[in-house]
Amino acid sequence: MKTDKKMPQVDMILRREGLSRDSLIQVLHAVQEDMGYLPKDVLVYISSKMNIPLSVIHGVVTFYNFFKTAKDAEHVIMVCMGTACYVKNAAGVLKAIEEYLGIKAGEVTKDGKYSLRMVRCLGACGMAPVISVDGKDVYGRLTPEKVIEVLQKYK
Protein backbone atom coordinates (compact mmCIF):
# COMPACT_ATOMS: atom_id res chain seq x y z
CA MET A 1 0.00 0.00 0.00
CA LYS A 2 1.14 3.52 -0.79
CA THR A 3 2.29 5.26 2.34
CA ASP A 4 1.66 8.90 2.90
CA LYS A 5 2.50 11.32 5.64
CA LYS A 6 -1.22 12.00 6.10
CA MET A 7 -1.97 8.40 6.98
CA PRO A 8 -0.86 8.41 10.65
CA GLN A 9 -3.62 10.97 11.28
CA VAL A 10 -6.10 8.75 9.46
CA ASP A 11 -4.95 5.73 11.51
CA MET A 12 -5.54 7.69 14.69
CA ILE A 13 -9.08 8.55 13.56
CA LEU A 14 -9.76 4.93 12.60
CA ARG A 15 -8.55 3.74 16.01
CA ARG A 16 -10.80 6.27 17.71
CA GLU A 17 -13.94 5.76 15.59
CA GLY A 18 -13.57 2.03 14.93
CA LEU A 19 -13.50 -0.01 11.74
CA SER A 20 -17.14 -1.08 11.50
CA ARG A 21 -19.24 0.09 8.56
CA ASP A 22 -21.43 2.07 10.95
CA SER A 23 -18.46 4.31 11.72
CA LEU A 24 -17.86 5.34 8.11
CA ILE A 25 -19.65 8.70 8.24
CA GLN A 26 -17.96 9.66 11.53
CA VAL A 27 -14.59 8.64 10.08
CA LEU A 28 -15.14 10.73 6.93
CA HIS A 29 -16.28 13.67 9.04
CA ALA A 30 -13.25 13.48 11.30
CA VAL A 31 -10.84 13.19 8.36
CA GLN A 32 -12.43 16.16 6.60
CA GLU A 33 -12.26 18.21 9.78
CA ASP A 34 -8.62 17.35 10.08
CA MET A 35 -7.54 17.85 6.47
CA GLY A 36 -10.17 20.24 5.14
CA TYR A 37 -11.29 17.78 2.45
CA LEU A 38 -11.19 14.09 1.53
CA PRO A 39 -8.25 13.39 -0.77
CA LYS A 40 -8.61 10.42 -3.11
CA ASP A 41 -5.63 8.49 -1.72
CA VAL A 42 -7.11 8.82 1.77
CA LEU A 43 -10.45 7.38 0.58
CA VAL A 44 -8.55 4.44 -0.94
CA TYR A 45 -6.73 3.95 2.38
CA ILE A 46 -9.96 4.09 4.39
CA SER A 47 -11.54 1.62 1.98
CA SER A 48 -8.78 -0.93 2.54
CA LYS A 49 -8.58 -0.41 6.31
CA MET A 50 -12.34 -0.58 6.87
CA ASN A 51 -12.83 -3.25 4.26
CA ILE A 52 -15.54 -1.23 2.51
CA PRO A 53 -15.53 -1.07 -1.31
CA LEU A 54 -14.32 2.27 -2.64
CA SER A 55 -17.52 2.55 -4.70
CA VAL A 56 -19.59 2.47 -1.48
CA ILE A 57 -17.41 5.20 0.06
CA HIS A 58 -17.75 7.31 -3.09
CA GLY A 59 -21.50 6.82 -2.93
CA VAL A 60 -21.59 8.17 0.63
CA VAL A 61 -19.28 11.08 -0.17
CA THR A 62 -21.31 12.19 -3.16
CA PHE A 63 -24.67 11.69 -1.43
CA TYR A 64 -23.90 14.12 1.40
CA ASN A 65 -23.03 17.51 -0.02
CA PHE A 66 -21.02 18.54 3.05
CA PHE A 67 -18.23 16.18 2.02
CA LYS A 68 -15.59 17.71 -0.24
CA THR A 69 -13.11 15.77 -2.36
CA ALA A 70 -11.08 18.80 -3.39
CA LYS A 71 -9.53 21.63 -1.48
CA ASP A 72 -11.41 24.89 -1.71
CA ALA A 73 -9.76 27.25 -4.13
CA GLU A 74 -8.76 30.72 -2.98
CA HIS A 75 -11.53 32.18 -5.18
CA VAL A 76 -14.74 30.33 -5.94
CA ILE A 77 -16.51 31.60 -9.07
CA MET A 78 -20.13 30.62 -9.57
CA VAL A 79 -21.75 31.22 -12.91
CA CYS A 80 -25.53 31.27 -12.94
CA MET A 81 -27.01 29.12 -15.69
CA GLY A 82 -30.62 29.64 -14.60
CA THR A 83 -33.17 30.52 -17.27
CA ALA A 84 -33.01 34.33 -16.89
CA CYS A 85 -29.22 34.25 -17.15
CA TYR A 86 -29.14 31.61 -19.84
CA VAL A 87 -31.26 33.68 -22.24
CA LYS A 88 -28.90 36.62 -21.68
CA ASN A 89 -25.84 34.68 -22.86
CA ALA A 90 -24.64 33.08 -19.61
CA ALA A 91 -23.10 30.37 -21.81
CA GLY A 92 -20.93 33.03 -23.52
CA VAL A 93 -19.89 34.42 -20.12
CA LEU A 94 -19.02 30.92 -18.89
CA LYS A 95 -17.01 30.18 -22.03
CA ALA A 96 -15.03 33.41 -21.61
CA ILE A 97 -14.20 32.47 -17.98
CA GLU A 98 -13.22 28.91 -18.98
CA GLU A 99 -10.89 30.24 -21.64
CA TYR A 100 -9.42 32.87 -19.32
CA LEU A 101 -8.73 30.40 -16.47
CA GLY A 102 -7.93 27.41 -18.69
CA ILE A 103 -10.36 25.14 -16.80
CA LYS A 104 -13.88 23.83 -17.31
CA ALA A 105 -16.81 24.27 -14.94
CA GLY A 106 -16.38 21.90 -12.00
CA GLU A 107 -12.59 22.20 -12.04
CA VAL A 108 -9.95 24.01 -10.00
CA THR A 109 -6.92 25.73 -11.54
CA LYS A 110 -3.62 23.89 -11.00
CA ASP A 111 -2.35 26.61 -8.65
CA GLY A 112 -5.47 26.17 -6.49
CA LYS A 113 -6.40 29.81 -6.98
CA TYR A 114 -9.74 29.56 -8.75
CA SER A 115 -12.56 27.06 -8.89
CA LEU A 116 -15.43 27.38 -11.32
CA ARG A 117 -18.96 26.11 -10.78
CA MET A 118 -22.29 26.42 -12.52
CA VAL A 119 -25.32 27.13 -10.36
CA ARG A 120 -29.06 27.24 -10.99
CA CYS A 121 -30.08 30.70 -9.80
CA LEU A 122 -28.23 33.27 -7.72
CA GLY A 123 -31.42 35.13 -6.90
CA ALA A 124 -30.49 38.23 -8.89
CA CYS A 125 -32.34 37.45 -12.12
CA GLY A 126 -33.04 41.15 -12.78
CA MET A 127 -29.29 41.61 -13.30
CA ALA A 128 -28.85 38.62 -15.63
CA PRO A 129 -26.40 37.27 -16.57
CA VAL A 130 -24.89 36.99 -13.11
CA ILE A 131 -21.84 35.50 -11.44
CA SER A 132 -20.81 35.46 -7.81
CA VAL A 133 -17.27 35.35 -6.47
CA ASP A 134 -16.33 33.90 -3.09
CA GLY A 135 -19.98 33.60 -2.13
CA LYS A 136 -20.29 37.31 -1.35
CA ASP A 137 -19.61 39.48 -4.40
CA VAL A 138 -22.30 39.44 -7.08
CA TYR A 139 -21.80 40.89 -10.56
CA GLY A 140 -24.55 41.30 -13.11
CA ARG A 141 -25.33 42.50 -16.63
CA LEU A 142 -22.13 40.83 -17.72
CA THR A 143 -20.74 40.25 -21.17
CA PRO A 144 -17.88 37.90 -22.06
CA GLU A 145 -15.59 40.96 -22.08
CA LYS A 146 -16.83 42.50 -18.84
CA VAL A 147 -16.51 39.28 -16.88
CA ILE A 148 -12.77 39.14 -17.56
CA GLU A 149 -12.39 42.66 -16.11
CA VAL A 150 -14.22 41.41 -13.01
CA LEU A 151 -11.95 38.40 -12.65
CA GLN A 152 -8.83 40.54 -12.92
CA LYS A 153 -9.75 42.03 -9.52
CA TYR A 154 -9.23 38.60 -7.91
CA LYS A 155 -5.54 37.88 -8.09
Ligand code: FES
Ligand atom coordinates in the same frame (compact mmCIF):
# COMPACT_ATOMS: atom_id res chain seq x y z
S1 FES B 1 -31.41 32.87 -13.25
FE1 FES B 1 -29.49 33.77 -12.90
S2 FES B 1 -29.78 34.91 -11.11
FE2 FES B 1 -31.65 33.91 -11.39
